[in-house]
Amino acid sequence: MDILTDVGVRALLRQSRDEQVEIPDGSVPGLKLRVGARGRGTWTLRLSVPGEGGVTARGCRRVGRKYRLTLGEYPVLTLQGARARANEIIDQARHGLNPVAAIEQKATANGLTIAGLWQRCLKDYVESRELRAKQKYLLAFTTHIDPVIGALPADLFTREDARLVMNRARERRARAEGVRGGRIGGVEAARTAVGVLRQMVSWGIEESILKRRDNPVSKLQKNLPKKHSGERVLSVSEARIVFRAAAQIGYPFGTLVQLMLLSACRSAEWSRARLAWIDYAEALSVVPAQGYKSNHVHVVPLVPRAVELLKEIPEQRTGDFILSSTGGSKPLRGIPKFFRTRLQDEILAQSGERLPHFTSHALRRTVATRLAESLGDSGDKLIKRVLGHADGSVTAIYNRYGYVKEMRAALESWADELQK
Secondary structure, three states: OOOOOHHHHHHHHHOOOOOOEEEEOOOOOOEEEEEOOOOOEEEEEEEEEEEEEEEOOOOOEEEEEEEEEEEEEEOOOOHHHHHHHHHHHHHHHHOOOOHHHHHHHHHHOOOOEHHHHHHHHHHHHHHOOOOOOHHHHHHHHHHHHHHHHOOOEOOOOOHHHHHHHHHHHHOOEOOOOOOOOOOEOOHHHHHHHHHHHHHHHHHHHHOOOOOOOOOOOOOHHHHOOOOOOOOOOOOHHHHHHHHHHHHHHOOOHHHHHHHHHHHOOOHHHHHOOEHHHEEOOOOEEEEOHHHOOOOOOEEEEOOHHHHHHHHOOOOOOOOOEOOOOOOOOOOOOOHHHHHHOHHHHHHHHHHOOOOOOOOHHHHHHHHHHHHHHHHOHHHHHHHHHHHOOOOOOHHHHHOOOOOHHHHHHHHHHHHHHHOO
16 A cells, blocks of 8 residues: 655645545555545544443453544645644544544534634734734734644644644745745744744633643744854945945835944834934934834934935825835835845945845844944943843933933944945
8 A cells, every 4th residue: 555645645636536536545544535526635534442342251342333534624734734633543542532522522622713712812912912023923823823723622732733833834835826925934934833822822821711721832942943143243344335235226125224234223123113203303213112122212313324314215105104115104024035135136236246145133233243342341231222122220220311422422433434
């Protein structure tokens, strides 16, 4: 008996046929793929429960009646996922547990599916707390979690179900037909999906929405490659090359790069910046707490060139986002792709060679490093202020001075060096 493969399954579904057929998996006993005339594949499992047929005179368990269980449709339930679920049910049967009774229990357990738990979590946690990561939660659930386990009971889904979500999210694949954008999936997508699912279940347990007390997603991310912190720092000459290339590209992406190099702000802070945040009279950008990662107001001194760049922004606008490709109605998007492609192409055109790969965050790291070179050991606290890192010390609670004057002097010195 041949063992099914993903390639083989897809080939079977493409074949035209007049009647339904069942193809054994060849790997898990009783697991079959039922293929209909319209090319739809459904996983089924036939098994019996030892002991349900009674006991022989010698005390051996008789094999009970045969059950046929429907596990799910392909490709929502993958070949690997079907095997994992079938093996789990077979193991239950070997221990005398009736799989039909277990499935009925799952169907009625608290009546809350993963999708239902998500709707409550979205409303009462994500939106109630006004989390800036709302879009990340939405994308992770709709793209990687809901299609795989959305219909499962939240109180009874297993670690293997969570692992299925992680492995599926890790696969690099094309978007659905008609949906714009590049390929989805990867290690970081899997890391995000696992994090969102873990937080969602933990919230459900803490709020007593779930009866279960265990979180099957706990520490699952340890099965993913270790996340390495960024180390790329541009030299002064490289930073000058990037600054000049960005000037040639212009608004909005080129302006973003220049503003980042002049302020040490994150790309997200400038891409979501609003016109109301800019105080031209004081040459400041005042980021409100709800728009800042550390959830506190961040004041950014603007050097003269940064003010000039902001005043050069096109006037005909339909919204108040400073950097936008839609006239200000939506924040700037596509920044990672810009750094991989267009910025590198412009650098190549100007300098004759590509720089080693760097991300937008490398610009922030570069400014911090060059300020440290200029200020020495005594500049650590000032650099922390420039970067907007929260200071939870007792002294910081009482000391409300913003050090704007000192930050401005340090950034202007760096801007002069950058534009030489």
